[in-house]
Amino acid sequence: MKWLLVLFLTATLYAEVTPKRILAFFPLIAKSHHFIFRPIMEELTKRGHEIVYVTGFGYENGPPKGITQINIKQYLPFREAEGNVTDLIGATAFDSAMRFYKFGIKLSHMILNAPPVKKLIHSNDHFDAVLMESYAVQEYQSALIHKFGCVGIEIIPLGDFSWVNEISGLPSNPSYQLDFKSEVTENMNFFQRLYNTYVITISSLIGYYKLFEMQRIVDQYFTYPGWETRPPLSQLLANRSLILTNSHFAVGYPQPLTSHRKEIGGVNILPNKPLPQHLQKIMDESTNGVIYFSLGSNINVSDPHNENITQAFMNTFRELPHKVLMKWEVEYTGPKPPANVKLEKWFPQQDILSHKNCILFITHGGLLSLTEAVHFAVPVIGVPFFGDQAKNFFFAEEAGIGKMIRLEEISYERVSSTIKEVLSNKRYKEEIMKRSKIFRDKPEEPVKTAAYWIEHAMKYPNVLTPKSASISYIQLHLLDVKLFVGVILSAILYAVWKLLATIAKLFRGKPTTKKVKRS
Numbered sequence: 001m002k003w004l005l006v007l008f009l010t011a012t013l014y015a016e017v018t019p020k021r022i023l024a025f026f027p028l029i030a031k032s033h034h035f036i037f038r039p040i041m042e043e044l045t046k047r048g049h050e051i052v053y054v055t056g057f058g059y060e061n062g063p064p065k066g067i068t069q070i071n072i073k074q075y076l077p078f079r080e081a082e083g084n085v086t087d088l089i090g091a092t093a094f095d096s097a098m099r100f101y102k103f104g105i106k107l108s109h110m111i112l113n114a115p116p117v118k119k120l121i122h123s124n125d126h127f128d129a130v131l132m133e134s135y136a137v138q139e140y141q142s143a144l145i146h147k148f149g150c151v152g153i154e155i156i157p158l159g160d161f162s163w164v165n166e167i168s169g170l171p172s173n174p175s176y177q178l179d180f181k182s183e184v185t186e187n188m189n190f191f192q193r194l195y196n197t198y199v200i201t202i203s204s205l206i207g208y209y210k211l212f213e214m215q216r217i218v219d220q221y222f223t224y225p226g227w228e229t230r231p232p233l234s235q236l237l238a239n240r241s242l243i244l245t246n247s248h249f250a251v252g253y254p255q256p257l258t259s260h261r262k263e264i265g266g267v268n269i270l271p272n273k274p275l276p277q278h279l280q281k282i283m284d285e286s287t288n289g290v291i292y293f294s295l296g297s298n299i300n301v302s303d304p305h306n307e308n309i310t311q312a313f314m315n316t317f318r319e320l321p322h323k324v325l326m327k328w329e330v331e332y333t334g335p336k337p338p339a340n341v342k343l344e345k346w347f348p349q350q351d352i353l354s355h356k357n358c359i360l361f362i363t364h365g366g367l368l369s370l371t372e373a374v375h376f377a378v379p380v381i382g383v384p385f386f387g388d389q390a391k392n393f394f395f396a397e398e399a400g401i402g403k404m405i406r407l408e409e410i411s412y413e414r415v416s417s418t419i420k421e422v423l424s425n426k427r428y429k430e431e432i433m434k435r436s437k438i439f440r441d442k443p444e445e446p447v448k449t450a451a452y453w454i455e456h457a458m459k460y461p462n463v464l465t466p467k468s469a470s471i472s473y474i475q476l477h478l479l480d481v482k483l484f485v486g487v488i489l490s491a492i493l494y495a496v497w498k499l500l501a502t503i504a505k506l507f508r509g510k511p512t513t514k515k516v517k518r519s
Contacts, residue, residue, distance in 0.1 A: 019048040020128035027111045029056040031297045033157045035268045043451040075114035093181040093199040097206045104137025112221040139214040142236035143222040151461045152240045159247025162200040163207040169468030170258045174200045180388035185398045186253045238470040241457035250439035251371050260464035267446040286323040289359035294327040296364045312415045365389035377436035379428040400431035
């Protein structure tokens with residue numbers, strides 16, 4: 001009997017650690033999003049799992065061991081697949097939502113027409129799980145769960161996303177929860193709550209409207225054998241054993257989460273690497289401190305349209321005793337930059353921010369950049385352009401870790417006063433050091449947390465998924481109950497009104513007429 005027990009325990013242990021085959025379907029070109037996906041995939045390969053990575057932004061020097069890369073970038077015309085992000089500058093919440101919707105539909109057709117994707121859809125491949133970013137205007141990807149009969153796992157690059165809250169079964173409460181397009185803080189007055197309600201409502205309505213077109217896309221392209229048994233896309237959207245969100249309460253506002261949704265904010269933070277020799281020398285010798293300037297991967301500060309931005313900052317930098325590292329995407333051909341400004345096409349951002357002499361980070365306000373600033377405790381100045389950037393810096397100002405300069409406010413005077421304020425006021429450094437301590441205080445690295453929950457989801461599919469994720473919009477928002485109660489109350493009020501009217505008539509009685517004497 002003992003050998004049977006040993007055999008059973010051995011088999012159980014083997015089942016717990018059996019390597020899985022995972023499809024990582026991330027076809028978007030958006031570079032910053034892959035900075036979230038790749039650490040997770042690489043951690044999974046370290047645990048013995050095999051990854052098939054379908055992407056529009058492949059590893060330049062080839063993928064690490066354990067990852068098979070299917071790069072479809074050649075089938076995605078660059079300008080069309082990237083989208084013109086500058087069109088989003090100054091756009092209203094409605095305009096932004098509609099542009100994301102139209103871009104998502106257009107990009108979906110481009111991706112699904114790519115020969116490698118067609119081959120995958122009609123293949124006999126086997127996968128134990130599919131990792132997706134489908135809630136970001138790519139909902140058609142949910143059909144992959146049915147195609148491969150596998151576990152569905154969602155990875156979201158930001159936290160304040162009302163559409164994700166809606167689909168995961170815990171709709172946003174506009175009284176205190178924000179959408180990434182909401183340019184307010186969680187401490188809202190009446191009019192701000194009214195505005196936030198509008199943003200969240202139109203985001204959800206456009207999301208549901210978009211599903212009609214996404215369903216047509218699924219029916220057009222996902223015609224694999226057995227597709228006839230596929231449930232509607234609205235049901236497939238709910239089939240998520242796990243939702244991983246790149247968010248953390250130290251870099252945003254705390255919010256309630258469903259049981260199958262886990263925060264992995266900071267998954268993009270990588271182990272420090274030595275700086276290139278010339279940068280190491282600059283950082284070490286700059287005893288007055290170094291200012292790092294970068295507007296991220298989607299905004300080119302070198303673009304001629306941004307000349308007013310560069311001139312305002314260059315003129316300010318010229319007056320400062322600090323060294324400035326400024327990301328400049330092309331060969332510089334303008335007026336001679338200040339002597340203290342170093343221009344390069346690319347900088348190892350995290351390794352610069354981690355240096356003790358980095359005293360200020362001027363950024364576009366993307367969540368990854370803000371997360372890195374908080375992690376390394378470097379005060380920030382934000383120049384937001386679109387998306388969640390303004391919302392991130394409303395938070396940063398309220399938290400006291402930095403200041404924001406809106407595009408329409410940029411001038412030498414505004415830039416100069418803001419930089420001097422953040423550098424001279426110790427409060428900004430003190431507040432971001434507090435945030436950094438909170439952010440770093442974790443039981444384990446976010447990438448290990450992500451890998452743990454992915455393995456958990458593959459072992460126990462849908463055990464964490466709440467019922468609220470799979471019920472209809474009417475049930476989720478209790479529209480039928482509210483209508484029923486409204487009808488009953490209306491009927492009661494009508495009956496009471498009729499009763500009171502009848503009683504009033506009885507009390508009034510018949511009208512009396514006076515006789516007039518005739519003379």
